[in-house]
Amino acid sequence: MPEEYPTSTFAVAADQGRGAGPELHQFLDRLFDLSGVDLSGYGKRALQRRLRSLISGEGLSGLGELGERIGNDPRFLAHVLDRLMLRVTTMFRDPSFFRLFRDRVVPLLRTYPYPRLWVAGCSTGQEAYSLAILLREEGLYDRCRIYATDLNEAVIEKARSGVLPLDALEEYEQNYRAAGGIRALSDYYIRGKASAVLDPAVLDRIAVFRHDLARDASFNEFHVIFCRNVLMYFDEPLRYRVHQLFSDSLVRLGFLGLGQSESLHLSRHESQYDLLSRRHRLYRKLG
Numbered sequence: 001m002p003e004e005y006p007t008s009t010f011a012v013a014a015d016q017g018r019g020a021g022p023e024l025h026q027f028l029d030r031l032f033d034l035s036g037v038d039l040s041g042y043g044k045r046a047l048q049r050r051l052r053s054l055i056s057g058e059g060l061s062g063l064g065e066l067g068e069r070i071g072n073d074p075r076f077l078a079h080v081l082d083r084l085m086l087r088v089t090t091m092f093r094d095p096s097f098f099r100l101f102r103d104r105v106v107p108l109l110r111t112y113p114y115p116r117l118w119v120a121g122c123s124t125g126q127e128a129y130s131l132a133i134l135l136r137e138e139g140l141y142d143r144c145r146i147y148a149t150d151l152n153e154a155v156i157e158k159a160r161s162g163v164l165p166l167d168a169l170e171e172y173e174q175n176y177r178a179a180g181g182i183r184a185l186s187d188y189y190i191r192g193k194a195s196a197v198l199d200p201a202v203l204d205r206i207a208v209f210r211h212d213l214a215r216d217a218s219f220n221e222f223h224v225i226f227c228r229n230v231l232m233y234f235d236e237p238l239r240y241r242v243h244q245l246f247s248d249s250l251v252r253l254g255f256l257g258l259g260q261s262e263s264l265h266l267s268r269h270e271s272q273y274d275l276l277s278r279r280h281r282l283y284r285k286l287g
Contacts, residue, residue: 024048027063034070034077037151038214039084041238047084054083078154085152087229089123090171091164091185092130094228094260095178097280102180104276105224105255106138115144115223118249120213120242121230122148125159125206126172130179131226132202137182141205147220149211159208162198164189169196213242218249225250228281229259243269247285256283 024044032038039047051063060066070077092098109115119128128148135141150156164172169191176185189196211219213230225246231239246256247269256273258281264270273283 023063024051027051027067030067031070031080035081037081037085038212041214041235041241042084042233043235046233050084054080081152082154085155087121087123087233089126089229090168090175091126092172092175092179092181093127094280095175095180097228097257097282098130098134098179100277100280100282101257102134102138104282106135106140108253108255109135109140109144109223112223113143115140116220117144117146117224118220118222118226119146119148120211120225120227120246122150122155122159122208123152124155125162125208126164127226127228128159128206128208129162129198129202130176132206133176133181133185133188134179136202144205146206147222148206148208150208151210151212151214153210156208156210160203162189162200162203164196164198166191166195213245214238218245220249221251222249222254223251224255224257226257227259228257229261232259232261240268243267247272250285252285252287254285256285257281258283 024047025040028038028040028047032040051066055062055066058066058069060069066080070080117131119131122128125148128146131146132141135144135146148159150159169185173185188202189198213227227242227246231242234242243264250256255276258264260279260281262281264273264275264283273285276282276284
């Protein structure tokens, strides 16, 4: 028998500033037991908004019924994880960031024999793909290794596939050109009737696998870490934990790229980095 859950509706009061209620904590514990995915360090307000939308859309009575259903239906469990961990990603997102990376970081990467780059929270892989194409155009890709990680097994499989949605290709092409691309983005994929698939040569140096920023340790030393538009979903203790993980994982004088809504300003790790671009949230670890 599945564990019994309160059938009372999800407490709106928690989203009105009074903190997360016991039903939310119980649901997150249940989710972790079933999936191994720990969302307890995610910002509670964002979680509650997504849960309310999910509960309403599925016609459920509240968190209790949602907890029961994820225990009885593995496919629905995967659907819930997708909805709760949704992150928007596009190729060459914020093109000026990639142009800055090409101009400021790539020349320094040339000084390393085998640069290692980590895209943490890679979602469906578009940022890792973008980085691979940029490095290939700069003649560095053959001696680089890109590690792309995420917590969600479903998006990891999509990232490994190299499949691109047709309806996004025009946006990707515009971003690529604005980011300083020197060819046509279509040179890097084969277009089919339902989707486009990246050239295998683009995927060749990308390793995609599961890594939990909330629980897992560092697994290598890196010259570059991208974690863009991920930390904004975390609460303060988890952000501290992740920044410590990145600091431990970066080589001396390594580079850290964050999202435009994220910053090390006034954090306990700010003194460990030199700010290269405030606008683009690009940092370099001090020697």
